[in-house]
Every structure is written in structure tokens, then in C-alpha cells.
Amino acid sequence: MFNLVIFGPPGAGKGTQSEKIIDKYNLVHLSTGDMFRSHITNDTELGKKVKEILADGKLVPDSITISMLEEEVQKNPNAKGFIFDGFPRTVPQAEALDAFLEGKGFKVDLVLQLDVTQDVIKARIAERQKVSGRADDDAEKLLKRIDEYFDKTIHVLPYYQNQGKVTTINGVGEIETIFGQISEAIDAKY
Structure with a gap:
């Protein structure tokens, strides 16, 4: 089983690239954002x-x-493996994921960091908001999410860097070019 964490700020292209990874490698996409939205749409207690x-x-x-x-x-x-998208966002979450996977005899094999500047992030999300109408892309909420990423979530990277699992990909450019770099990184570990 191959387990991949795709990591980056809101608007980095995690969802777009995850779709391409799923098509090529037949992994199951686990997006915490999608899970949250599903629970919200279905009006569950959670x-x-x-x-x-x-x-x-x-x-x-x-x-x-x-x-x-x-x-x-x-x-x-x-499943042949999983793409964890939007998780982990804290070191305790990363430790919990490792413990959970180890309990099943698996591990995180690769962490892909999509590196994107804040200006590009803001422009991408502004465009996405026009199309999707996602409430979490509202300008004020977006700024909080970006701050949250750069203040807290980014600190998960050293946890995985110390394990030698992080590959940084330039997330700015043509989607296919970025995916080519992602494929090379996966193929080296898969």
C-alpha cells in the first residue's frame, strides 16, 4: 500500500493534482475538506x-x-493506497496518522509539498470562488486559512523532513508540467 500526503496552502493545486494522481496511480483520495463539506451538506451533527x-x-x-x-x-x-489531502495540519495529527497507519502495517511513503507564493494563492482562489462559490473561499475566511497554514500547518513539514519523506514541487506553472514532477517523485518511491 502506497500512502501519500499532498501538502500546501489553500489554492496550491492539491485538488487538481490529486485528481491526476488518482487517475494514474489508482489511489483513494481522502480530503478532509471534502469530508467536512459532505457532513455539512448532509446536516449531520458532526x-x-x-x-x-x-x-x-x-x-x-x-x-x-x-x-x-x-x-x-x-x-x-x-485500496492500493491513499492520498491524504488537507491532513495532517498539525504535528499531533501527523503523529496520529503515523500511529494509525503503523497499526495497520503501513506508513506514509511520500509527502509532496506544493510550493506556491501567497500572491498566486490569492489569485487562484479568487478565480475558484467565481466558479465554485465555496464558502471557505470567502476573502476574509481565506486570509484566516492562509494565515493558519503559514502560522501552524507549515510546521508539519519538518516532522516529515526528519523522516526523509518530503519532496518539494514548484506549484506554479502548467498543470501538466507540475504533474510530471509529481509523477517522478511518486515513481521514485512507489
């Missing part, structure tokens, strides 16, 4: 809590995120 937390531009607590993620992994026992 969705109501998550909606309130996200409305304030905050991160969903580790306990909620981890249990949702574990549930999704267990729903796919025959």
Missing part, C-alpha cells in the same frame, strides 16, 4: 459542529478530524 468551526476560520479539532479519516480508510480495505 457537520453542524464543523460548519460552526469553519465559519470562524478555525481548524477542526484533531479528535474529530482523525476519527473521520480513520473511518474513511476503513471503508476502503482493498
Whole structure:
């Protein structure tokens, strides 16, 4: 089983590149954002809590995120592997993911960091908002999410760098060029 963490700020291209990775490598995409949106759309109790937390531009607590993620992994026992998108966002989440995977006899094999400047991020999300209408792309919430990434989430990278698992990809340029670099990184570990 091959497990990949795709890492980058909001608007870095994680979703776009994840789709291409899924098509080529047949991995199961686990996006915490998609999981949260599904719970919110279905108006579950968890969705109501998550909606309130996200409305304030905050991160969903580790306990909620981890249990949702574990549930999704267990729903796919025959998967060739997983792409973890939007998770982990804190070192405790990274440690919990490692512990969970190790308990199943697996590990995180590769962490892809999509490196994108804040100016590019803001421009991409402004365009995405026009098309998707996603509430989490609202300008004020977006600034909170970007700050959250650069203040907190970025500190997960050294955790994986110390394990020799991080490959940094320039996330600015043509989608196919970026995907070519991603494929090379995956192929080297797959």
C-alpha cells in the first residue's frame, strides 16, 4: 500500500493534482475538506459542529478530524493506497496518522509539498470562488486559512523532513508540467 500526503496552502493545486494522481496511480483520495463539506451538506451533527468551526476560520479539532479519516480508510480495505489531502495540519495529527497507519502495517511513503507564493494563492482562489462559490473561499475566511497554514500547518513539514519523506514541487506553472514532477517523485518511491 502506497500512502501519500499532498501538502500546501489553500489554492496550491492539491485538488487538481490529486485528481491526476488518482487517475494514474489508482489511489483513494481522502480530503478532509471534502469530508467536512459532505457532513455539512448532509446536516449531520458532526457537520453542524464543523460548519460552526469553519465559519470562524478555525481548524477542526484533531479528535474529530482523525476519527473521520480513520473511518474513511476503513471503508476502503482493498485500496492500493491513499492520498491524504488537507491532513495532517498539525504535528499531533501527523503523529496520529503515523500511529494509525503503523497499526495497520503501513506508513506514509511520500509527502509532496506544493510550493506556491501567497500572491498566486490569492489569485487562484479568487478565480475558484467565481466558479465554485465555496464558502471557505470567502476573502476574509481565506486570509484566516492562509494565515493558519503559514502560522501552524507549515510546521508539519519538518516532522516529515526528519523522516526523509518530503519532496518539494514548484506549484506554479502548467498543470501538466507540475504533474510530471509529481509523477517522478511518486515513481521514485512507489
